[in-house]
Amino acid sequence: KAGVTQTPRYLIKTRGQQVTLSCSPISGHRSVSWYQQTPGQGLQFLFEYFSETQRNKGNFPGRFSGRQFSNSRSEMNVSTLELGDSALYLCASSLDPAQEQFFGPGTRLTVL
Amino acid sequence: DQQVKQNSPSLSVQEGRISILNCDYTNSMFDYFLWYKKYPAEGPTFLISISSIKDKNEDGRFTVFLNKSAKHLSLHIVPSQPGDSAVYFCAARTRNFGNEKLTFGTGTRLTIIP
Numbered sequence: 001k002a003g004v005t006q007t008p009r010y011l012i013k014t015r016g017q018q019v020t021l022s023c024s025p026i027s028g029h030r031s032v033s034w035y036q037q038t039p040g041q042g043l044q045f046l047f048e049y050f051s052e053t054q055r056n057k058g059n060f061p062g063r064f065s066g067r068q069f070s071n072s073r074s075e076m077n078v079s080t081l082e083l084g085d086s087a088l089y090l091c092a093s094s095l096d097p098a099q100e101q102f103f104g105p106g107t108r109l110t111v112l
Numbered sequence: 113d114q115q116v117k118q119n120s121p122s123l124s125v126q127e128g129r130i131s132i133l134n135c136d137y138t139n140s141m142f143d144y145f146l147w148y149k150k151y152p153a154e155g156p157t158f159l160i161s162i163s164s165i166k167d168k169n170e171d172g173r174f175t176v177f178l179n180k181s182a183k184h185l186s187l188h189i190v191p192s193q194p195g196d197s198a199v200y201f202c203a204a205r206t207r208n209f210g211n212e213k214l215t216f217g218t219g220t221r222l223t224i225i226p
Contacts, residue, residue, distance in 0.1 A: 033214070042219050045214065092155070103155030
């Protein structure tokens with residue numbers, strides 16, 4: 001079974017731009033969660049989607065948004081990028097929100 | 113407000129000895145705890161978990177201990193092997209429907225010295 005895939009793996013943007021990251025969950029998984037990893041902060045929860053509905057949202061500004069499609073694939077968007085948005089963005093999928101999460105390799109975003 | 117804390121950013125252990133990674137939490141609503149292991153350029157992988165109704169769970173070389181009164185859990189790896197060198201994240205969540213999101217600690221970088 002293929003694992004969680006995230007595209008692109010690396011991205012360089014400049015301040016003020018916007019970015020869209022993509023996540024394809026494991027086949028059959030309907031829950032997708034997004035996390036931001038920065039040095040010293042661990043993994044910070046961004047949001048969780050299940051069956052195309054956002055179930056939970058972390059403490060991030062409105063510049064961070066996401067969505068989930070009918071095939072369970074998910075995208076997250078960050079608008080008006082700031083230097084502090086430079087991080088590894090991780091996506092995790094599970095059969096449902098109560099089940100074990102499997103992580104993708106992440107997208108490394110660098111904002112210059 | 114860091115609800116899950118890993119106070120040791122790094123730990124070095126001799127190969128063959130025991131590695132003990134610690135984690136503290138503040139939210140008494142957490143009732144399920146997990147450990148993840150992360151290698152560079154890869155996503156975290158699930159290692160072992162424990163429910164709040166237990167105080168110990170074992171899986172091969174890995175054992176997790178939970179002390180609910182102290183709001184403390186620890187991961188023991190014995191014997192430690194070079195392949196165990198990675199960053200370890202402690203995570204916690206409630207089982208309340210609609211709020212199962214994981215809260216992670218900041219991670220501990222474990223280095224096994226050959």
